[in-house]
Every structure is written in structure tokens, then in C-alpha cells.
Amino acid sequence: MAREGEGFRSGFVAVVGRPNVGKSTLVNRLVGQKISIISSRPQTTRSPIRGVRNGPGYQAVFVDTPGSQKPRDTLRARMQERVLDSLSESDVVLFMLDASQAKGGVGRGDRFVADLVARSRTPAIAAINKVDLLPRRDDALPIVDEVRGLADWEDVFLISATAGTNIEPLMDAVVRLLPQGPRYFPEGVVTDYPETLILAEYIREKALEVLREEVPHAVAVEIDEVERKGDLTVIYAIIHVERPSQRMIVLGKGGRTIKRIGTEARRDVERLLGTRIYLDLKVKVSPGWRSNRGFLERLGL
Numbered sequence: 340m341a342r343e344g345e346g347f348r349s350g351f352v353a354v355v356g357r358p359n360v361g362k363s364t365l366v367n368r369l370v371g372q373k374i375s376i377i378s379s380r381p382q383t384t385r386s387p388i389r390g391v392r393n394g395p396g397y398q399a400v401f402v403d404t405p406g407s408q409k410p411r412d413t414l415r416a417r418m419q420e421r422v423l424d425s426l427s428e429s430d431v432v433l434f435m436l437d438a439s440q441a442k443g444g445v446g447r448g449d450r451f452v453a454d455l456v457a458r459s460r461t462p463a464i465a466a467i468n469k470v471d472l473l474p475r476r477d478d479a480l481p482i483v484d485e486v487r488g489l490a491d492w493e494d495v496f497l498i499s500a501t502a503g504t505n506i507e508p509l510m511d512a513v514v515r516l517l518p519q520g521p522r523y524f525p526e527g528v529v530t531d532y533p534e535t536l537i538l539a540e541y542i543r544e545k546a547l548e549v550l551r552e553e554v555p556h557a558v559a560v561e562i563d564e565v566e567r568k569g570d571l572t573v574i575y576a577i578i579h580v581e582r583p584s585q586r587m588i589v590l591g592k593g594g595r596t597i598k599r600i601g602t603e604a605r606r607d608v609e610r611l612l613g614t615r616i617y618l619d620l621k622v623k624v625s626p627g628w629r630s631n632r633g634f635l636e637r638l639g640l
């Protein structure tokens with residue numbers, strides 16, 4: 340690792356918070372590229388994904404973590420373990436919550452995560468997100484007061500990850516907290532998340548968009564093979580579900596649903612890889628995959 344000149348700052352910034360508060364949206368915005376998938380459903384992110392931002396005199400490595408909550412199965416227990424690992428390995432923590440949900444008071448889930456942050460004894464910033472959803476700006480004031488009481492924050496910001504409100508001031512505050520250190524990733528590298536896992540995530544994102552109710556949580560995507568044939572890339576992917584009834588839902592009438600997932604995923608994947616894509620999607624019933632450690636490891640979970 341090359342040492343930069345005196346005064347270069349770098350470090351790992353864990354982004355934590357309840358499911359669905361906008362962690363992945365913020366990390367993508369800060370990094371300037373879509374490395375982490377986003378959906379309107381809670382528990383979209385399943386494993387920590389690192390995204391690098393380089394600026395004058397600094398390198399910040401953001402770690403987008405799965406939504407933090409009390410675990411209910413092996414998958415979610417592992418997700419939570421990885422959140423704790425990310426917290427303990429970070430130089431700075433960005434704690435996020437959702438202003439539109441905190442209107443009636445900060446929730447138990449937020450307190451649970453804030454406690455984890457406080458116990459990690461890492462310098463932490465609170466970012467109250469989705470302020471664009473508050474009817475009036477003053478609605479945020481009681482939330483700020485309450486958040487200030489949750490832990491000993493270095494700073495508290497009202498932000499909107501989608502509208503871009505207050506993102507630069509937040510970023511400046513993060514940089515101020517970074518310790519002196521080396522450049523961990525070469526310039527130009529945005530993430531070290533393996534390409535096949537990103538491809539799988541892009542497909543899962545479309546499945547989350549299209550599927551309803553309990554099905555999204557039962558879905559895992561595995562890339563079986565990637566074949567480059569000139570300027571065409573052929574991707575063989577498997578969508579795993581837990582029950583035959585879920586398989587029928589993913590397929591849809593006359594294969595309509597899976598076709599839609601495929602078409603939408605292909606568009607995004609083509610943009611990511613910059614080549615033409617042929618996407619071969621299959622649906623497989625893999626009962627109990629969420630509790631199968633070997634399976635989870637294979638999927639990088």
C-alpha cells in the first residue's frame with residue numbers, strides 16, 4: 340500500500356441503520372456509481388458492500404451494511420454478525436434513520452442500532468434521511484433533538500439521499516473524522532465486490548421490484564456461468580426460491596414475470612458491463628436455503 344504524502348486521510352466508514360432507511364442509496368450517491376442495489380422493501384442488502392470515494396487528500400471507503408435488526412434465521416443472524424464486524428472494523432460510523440418514519444418519535448429499531456453504535460466507541464455521525472418527505476422543515480426539529488439524545492454524535496445532519504440535500508456538508512464532516520492513513524484502493528477502483536455477485540444482485544433487485552409480499556425474502560440469485568462470446572456476454576443465472584408455489588409466482592402466467600425480471604435486469608447489466616448481454620434465467624426450488632450455511636457461503640452471504 341503506497342503511503343500518500345503527509346496529512347493524507349483514509350479509513351472505513353460503516354453505514355448502519357434499520358432496514359430501508361436509505362443506506363444503499365446514500366452510499367451509491369457518495370461513491371458516484373451503483374454498487375449496491377436499492378428497493379422499497381426492507382432487508383434489500385444482505386452482505387456488506389464496500390464503495391470507495393476519492394477526494395483531495397482523502398480516501399473514504401464506505402461500507403454499506405444490511406439493515407440492522409434482531410435476527411430470526413441463519414441468513415439474518417449472519418447479516419447481523421457482518422454488521423457488527425463492519426462496526427468494529429470501521430474508523431467512522433454513519434448512523435442513518437428515516438425522518439418520515441421518525442415523525443411520531445424515534446423507533447425501537449433505531450434505538451437498537453444507535454446502542455450498537457455507542458457501544459462500538461467509534462466516532463459517529465447521525466444522518467436523518469428522507470427529509471424531502473417531511474411536509475414542513477420544522478417537522479424535523481423534534482427528531483433532531485431526540486436523535487441527539489441517543490448517543491454522543493460528532494454531528495447530526497438532516498439529509499435526503501435521493502434529492503441530494505446536505506450531502507456535501509455530511510461528506511466534509513466524514514473526512515474531518517478520518518485518521519491519517521494510506522490509500523487502501525488504487526484510484527479508479529470503486530468496489531472490491533466481485534463482479535458475479537454484483538450481477539446476481541442486479542437481477543435480485545429486479546426480482547424485488549416485481550415480486551410481492553413474502554416472496555422477495557425467499558429469493559436468492561446465483562450466477563452459474565458467464566461466457567464471453569465476442570461482444571456478447573452470456574450469463575446463466577439461477578433464481579432460488581424456497582417452495583414450489585413461489586416458483587410458480589416467479590415464473591408468472593406463461594412465463595411473463597420471469598421474462599419481465601430478465602428484460603429489466605438485462606438493461607442494467609448491459610450498462611454495467613458495457614457489452615451486449617444474453618441472460619438465461621432459471622428458477623429452482625431450494626427448500627430452506629436461508630438456513631443452509633454451505634449455500635449461503637456459495638452466494639457470498
Ligand SMILES: Nc1nc2c(ncn2[C@@H]2O[C@H](COP(=O)(O)OP(=O)(O)OP(=O)(O)O)[C@@H](O)[C@H]2O)c(=O)[nH]1
Nearest residue numbers: 358359360361362363364378382383384406500501
Ligand atoms: N423520499 C426518499 N426516499 C429515499 C431516500 N433515500 C432512500 N429512499 C428510498 O428508500 C427505499 C430504501 O432505500 P435503500 O437504499 O434500499 O435502503 P437501505 O437502508 O439500504 O435498506 P436495506 O438494504 O433493506 O437495509 C428506496 O425505495 C429508496 O428509493 C430519500 O432521501 N428520500
Ligand SMILES: [Mg+2]
Nearest residue numbers: 362363383384
Ligand atoms: Mg441496502
